[in-house]
Amino acid sequence: MYKIISKQVLNPTVTKMEIEAPLIAKKAQPGQFIILRTDENGERIPLTVADYDREKGTVTIIFQIVGATTNQLNSFNEGDYIHDFVGPLGKPTETEGLKKVAVVGGGVGCAIAFPIAKKLHEMGVEVHSVVGFRNKDLVILEDDFKNNSDVFKLMTDDGSYGEKGLVTNALEELIKEGNQYDEVITIGPLIMMKFVCQLTKKYDVKTIVSMNPIMIDGTGMCGGCRLTVGGETKFACVDGPDFDGHLVDFDEAMKRGQMYKEFERHAYEESCN
Ligand code: FES
DSSP states (O other), X not given: OEEEEEEEEEETTEEEEEEEOHHHHHHOOTTOEEEEESSTTOOOXXXXXXXXXXXXXXXXXXXXXXXXHHHHHHHOOTTOEESEEEEEESOOOOOTTOSEEEEEEEGGGHHHHHHHHHHHHHTTOEEEEEEEESSGGGOOOHHHHHTTOSEEEEEETTSSSSEESOHHHHHXXXXXXXXXXXXXEEESOHHHHHHHHHHHHHXXXXXXXXXXXXXXXXXSSSOTTEEEETTEEEEHHHHXXXXXXXXXXXXXXXXXXXXXXXXXXXXXXXXXX
């Protein structure tokens, strides 16, 4: 059992929790994830490690309330316990040799992008962060990004905060201004990552995406998280979650994601009753 040390509501649908998990905190790296179950019979959900404190022995997760399990998790409070908390899983984001990077996050994907921006910044890499949200109410981690970036751009779809537009508009502007990035790292909705990759392909900038498909066992055995990358089948849980974005078949990944939506909606409605 894993104790919830703190809970913070970041926006109406996104919550941050700090969990006591010393063994995971000892080894976790940005880009890796954990799989949790709220109770014995619960669904397994993968969540990226948003932060860790090796001394305190805690791991921070940030999740969006999108279904039955995340709704139940959100009903927990400080002092409550999570049944299973397994990790760290997946490969850490590769940061070796990078000098200038654009980190592009969308919505709750910013929770995954932030620890990467922070690590790069701490390593002395020049970090340009571009984050995007649908509107002002959904903005998260603004100060965290600001404090760990050399350039920071916040975009909203409706212009209610920051600049009006998409992350791709801001990224293209930065590239056109002459910024030459060793790499773009992008994390967010599949459709956003797809368009970021289309843009960076045009400018020939290497792009890493973090894929977060449905996961069940997290060990490469069930096939639930399979993706096509460069024409080959890959498993996000063991081969990723980071992949070369120019090789990912996003259309297939979006189709697979859709398959579970209806089921998830029913489960969510039942959990709310
Ligand atoms: Fe089962 Fe990846 S979650 S193979």
